[in-house]
Amino acid sequence: MVLCAVRRHLLKSSSSSSSCGAWARLLQRGCVYSSVHCLDQGEIREKLQAFPGGSVDLLKQESGIAVLTINYPSRMNAFSGSMMVDLEERVSQLESWIDCKGLIVQGASGTFCSGSDLSAVRAISNPQDGMKMCMFMQNALTRLLRLPLISVALVEGRALGGGAELTTACDFRLMASGSVIQFVHKHMGLVPGWGGAARLVRIVGSQNALKLLGGALKVDPELGLQIGLADGVLEVPRAEEGVGTLLQRAENWLSHYTNGAAPVVQAVKKVVLSGRELPLSEALRTEKDVFGTVWGGPANLQALASKSKHR
Numbered sequence: 001m002v003l004c005a006v007r008r009h010l011l012k013s014s015s016s017s018s019s020c021g022a023w024a025r026l027l028q029r030g031c032v033y034s035s036v037h038c039l040d041q042g043e044i045r046e047k048l049q050a051f052p053g054g055s056v057d058l059l060k061q062e063s064g065i066a067v068l069t070i071n072y073p074s075r076m077n078a079f080s081g082s083m084m085v086d087l088e089e090r091v092s093q094l095e096s097w098i099d100c101k102g103l104i105v106q107g108a109s110g111t112f113c114s115g116s117d118l119s120a121v122r123a124i125s126n127p128q129d130g131m132k133m134c135m136f137m138q139n140a141l142t143r144l145l146r147l148p149l150i151s152v153a154l155v156e157g158r159a160l161g162g163g164a165e166l167t168t169a170c171d172f173r174l175m176a177s178g179s180v181i182q183f184v185h186k187h188m189g190l191v192p193g194w195g196g197a198a199r200l201v202r203i204v205g206s207q208n209a210l211k212l213l214g215g216a217l218k219v220d221p222e223l224g225l226q227i228g229l230a231d232g233v234l235e236v237p238r239a240e241e242g243v244g245t246l247l248q249r250a251e252n253w254l255s256h257y258t259n260g261a262a263p264v265v266q267a268v269k270k271v272v273l274s275g276r277e278l279p280l281s282e283a284l285r286t287e288k289d290v291f292g293t294v295w296g297g298p299a300n301l302q303a304l305a306s307k308s309k310h311r
């Protein structure tokens with residue numbers, strides 16, 4: 001299994017200190033598939049690069065909040081093969097960003113993402129290559145969801161197919177007025193392949209997941225809030241309002257959960273992630289390990305000093 005630099009470091013450090021041990025084990029799980037599943041990351045990366053177009057752009061800000069933009073407007077931000085490789089690289093960059101606190105995933109030019117680039121899909125429509133693409137994207141999106149930061153999919157316009165799946169690989173979803181999330185896979189004679197079904201069940205429950213997938217239902221902001229797929233709705237600001245862009249509104253929403261020291265925000269995500277993904281005993285051990293990284297840390301000592309009058 002190819003481990004990114006960060007995961008190698010954590011696994012190495014976990015042998016010397018237990019503080020990263022359980023967390024490193026969880027990160028090691030980041031890659032769902034490896035060579036034992038007949039996935040040669042290098043081989044599939046090369047195959048995907050043969051389908052160029054568009055980009056996945058990453059902006060890391062001083063605030064600790066990064067912006068990931070799916071950028072292929074001429075194709076409604078469909079994922080070309082090279083963009084899938086871009087995505088994996090951006091996730092690796094975020095895994096190495098020690099000051100990270102938050103991430104907003106958005107699409108370029110007023111729409112989110114219309115799934116796989118259908119021209120690429122037609123070219124890799126044999127089951128073997130299709131499953132390799134799925135394993136590659138499941139690895140990348142699982143690592144995205146497991147980043148030690150709080151992530152939001154900012155859905156404007158349409159999130160279709162793989163684009164809908166991408167929204168489920170974020171901790172939260174903010175829907176702009178008029179936007180739609182639609183798992184159109186059934187219309188393609190498919191089911192989700194990038195992990196979207198497994199994550200959707202955990203977000204909205206199996207009954208609602210069955211309706212969204214079985215009916216390829218269009219989820220508008222109202223329905224999104226109703227079933228818990230959307231965590232908020234943002235009105236698309238008119239330029240003359242001068243009240244900032246949709247992205248600025250999303251950053252403001254996210255800042256309620258990312259203010260404070262980066263190590264503490266990262267620790268919050270780690271303990272919630274382990275509580276969600278690990279068996280109870282292992283989750284408790286991870287919580288203890290993560291607690292140990294912030295107990296007596298700069299933010300904790302500063303908070304104690306500020307409460308010094310409460311002796």
Ligand SMILES: CC[C@H](C(=O)O)C(=O)SCCNC(=O)CCNC(=O)[C@H](O)C(C)(C)COP(=O)(O)OP(=O)(O)OC[C@H]1O[C@@H](n2cnc3c(N)ncnc32)[C@H](O)[C@@H]1OP(=O)(O)O
Pocket residue numbers: 074075076078114115116117118119121158160161162163184188190192193194
């Ligand atoms: C596991 C993931 C899963 C898989 O890989 O199996 C998938 O994601 S499969 C793809 C699922 N997505 C779709 O089926 C969406 C297809 N696109 C549309 O339904 C429409 O384009 C829509 C609703 C997004 C926008 O419709 P609108 O009428 O506003 O615009 P156009 O249809 O004219 O689109 C503009 C332009 O973009 C091209 N386009 C749009 N989506 C894709 C795509 N997924 N792949 C490739 N190209 C796409 C469309 O062909 C137009 O290009 P043009 O050269 O102007 O004809």
